[in-house]
Amino acid sequence: MTRRWSNALSAQKVEARIACTVIVSSDNLVVLLLNGNIPMYMEKFKLTDRHALVTGGGRGIGLACVEALAEAGAKVLIADFDMKVAEEGQAGMKAKGHAVDIVRMDVTKPDEVTKVADELAATGRPIEILINNAGIARSMTPAETVTDEHWLNVIDVNLNGTFWCCRAFGRHMLAMKAGSIVNIGSMSGIIANKPQEQSYYNASKAAVHHLTKSLAAEWALRGVRVNAVAPTYINTPLTSFAKQDKEMYQTWMDMTPMGRMGEVDEVASAVHFLASDAASLITGAIVLTDGGYTCW
Secondary structure, eight states: OOGGGTTTTSSEEEEOSSSEEEEEOTTSOEEEEETTBOOOTGGGGOOTTOEEEEETTTSHHHHHHHHHHHHTTOEEEEEESOHHHHHHHHHHHHHTTOOOEEEEOOTTOHHHHHHHHHHHHHTTOOOSEEEEOOOOOOOOOOGGGOOHHHHHHHHIIIIIHHHHHHHHHHHHHHHHTOEEEEEEOOGGGTSOOSSSOOHHHHHHHHHHHHHHHHHHHHHGGGTEEEEEEEEOSBSSGGGGGGGGOHHHHHHHHHTOTTOSOBOHHHHHHHHHHHHSGGGTTOOSOEEEESTTGGGO
């Protein structure tokens, strides 16, 4: 059972016509007892009233994560440095029946990240679930021609930004002795991609994976879990360049046992699982959502 259900049994019982009992708790939570058993497993996936924040949450994988968490009952905040993108994401969620908030936050600016984390905590909305999704790729540049700006930009967003967010929001989770962080890594942090050159991106995601494990080890006894999801090529604007290169796209498919790209909801489903109490024993994991790519 989730922690919200700990006092649910001092309740009024109503016998139903089917083989079950309905318990109405003092906080109006309804528990359905099937054959005398309290439902347990599906309840662990619920995120009712938990405060969640998704960086880069205005589109793509980030917006899918926003939807997954909101559908599970979380109070979700889209954090993005581009407010137009954030507003478009918010409107998309509203059209689907989910009320989400937005906040401007540039993950490459540690002071800005800390300010957002502190202000949310001070106003009674401390983040309990953090999804570090903001990232860039800038693929197709051979290592020997990568400029300093190119390297630093990718590392700044993908690695530094992830750490600034873990540090700022993690402090409040540690104070509450509870929290779940899910970083969006990549299968590129495990393998070297073919045929595109992107050593800087691969290095940034490998670092995110090891950061995930390091923080998980540090914070495990203090109530905070830290995991990562490592996707394959996903149908998003980040991978749209491949559709213009039939040979590259075919190489991707030939190297993927499932023979297809992934969809954003398939990544968001794994993120939802790791964020929830269903993954209460899991920390430091790098969960591959790669269609089998790393099997070969």
